[in-house]
Amino acid sequence: MSDPSYLKLDRLTLAYGDTVAVKDLNLSIGKGELVALLGPSGCGKTTTMRAIAGLLTPASGKINLDGADITRVSANKRAIGLVFQSYALFPHLTVYENVAFGLRLKGMRGNDLDARVGAGLKSVGLANFSGRKPGELSGGQQQRVALARSMVMEPKVLLLDEPLSNLDARLRLEMRTELQRVQKETGVTMIFVTHDQVEALALADRIIVMLNGGIEQIGTxxxxxxxxISAFVADFVGFENVFALENGRLKTANGAVTLSTPAPSSAAGLAWRPRAVTLGSGPFQGTVRGTSFAGNSREYLLDTPLGPIKAEVDAAAAVHAMGSTLAFDLPVAAAASLAKYG
Structure with a gap:
């Protein structure tokens, strides 16, 4: 069984001058895991990645990798690869030379170099592109070159900064599959930073959701x-109807509201995805203020005494006109129960 604490951050505090970006962060990542650091801008995810890479010295705390304390080890001696958001390829060098660059710095030459570079390019499907320059490649191909350049160095951990953000929708899907394939085939521990919940959900074995320099939730x-577990996480992953609870009742701008069935006594809040809202029947009423066609579904924005409610129904369902009044319900059984709110 692999070490669940292969990479361990112990009470890590990171700061830029007097501004603390991450405080007392504790995190363990297992060998061979594919992990996402997910959160909005300013949450501390990129700062944490920079500290792991050795590009930022912690104000306090420790970073341990494979049983060794690397907190003060220089970046070039950490056996950690980093794929930048911009790829950072050398435009005047061929694909081969880009991938070979780090190996040459380590003194590798001749057949050993050719074999390592060739294997790296083959692993990302670019064996026939070694003579091209980065400007002759698509964005997805450039991403693969950057990945191969890091992988040939045989890193203990590979870090990726917003790896898919520069690609169009089709290429993002293609590169998701490619990253998963390379990671599973090589077994490298991979950590990627993203603000895109769809990307994190599609790629990661485990997701670390970050907020205000700390960890809000860790899970599959x-x-x-x-x-x-919280209103923030619920909203971030698409629960667009999120309410605090007050004595088992929904807390709204117009006062507490009783639901059709009792809320869990342990819950601090409840959250519903638009699809979970019952539209056309129920104890509440709202006025249609917005509607949009979304392919297989139709989305509605209702103006209600509870506040704005977003609902989603099958596209084949009857269309409700702007300004019409609709009954609706928020079924407790379809809600996510939040352990904390605010």
């Missing part, structure tokens, strides 16, 4: 998607 994609 299924945990994060179906069982958010």
């Amino acid at each position: 994609p299924e945990d994060i998607y179906n069982r958010p």
Whole structure:
């Protein structure tokens, strides 16, 4: 069984001058895991990645990798690869020379170099592109070159900064598959930073949701998607109807509201995805203020005494006109129960 604490951050505090970006962060990542650091801008995810890479010295705390304290080890001696958001390829060098660059710095030459570079390019499907320059490649191909350049160095951990953000929708899907394939085939521990919950849910074995320099929730994609523990996480992964509870009743701008069935006594809040809202029947009423066609579904924005409610129904269902009044319900059984709110 692999070490669940292969990479361990112990009470890590990171700062830029007097501004603390991450405070007392504790995190353990297992060998061979594919992990996402997910959160909005300013949450501390990129700062944490920079500290792991050795590009930022911690104010306090420790970073341990494979049983060794690397907190003060220089970046070039950490056996950690980093794929930048911009790829950072040398435009005047061929694909071969880009991938070979780090190996040459380590003194590798001749047949050993050719074999390592060739294997790296083959692993990302670019064996026939070694003579091209980066400007002759698509964005997805450039991403693969950057990945191969890091992988040939045989890193203990590979870090990726917003790896898919520069690609169009089709290429993002293609590169998701490619990253998963390379990671599973090589077994490298991979950590990627993203603000895109869809990307994190699709790629990661485990997701670390960050907020205000700390960890809000850790879990599998299924945990994060179906069982958010806080209002922030719920909103971030698409529960667009999020309410605090007050004595088992929904807390709204117009006062407490009783639900059709009792809320869990332990819950601090409840959250519903638009699809979970019952539209056309129920104890509440709202006025249609917005509607949009979304392919297989139709989305509605209702103006209600509870506040704005977003609902989603099958596209084949009857269309409700702007300004019409609709009954609706928020079934407790379809809600995510939040352990904390605010």
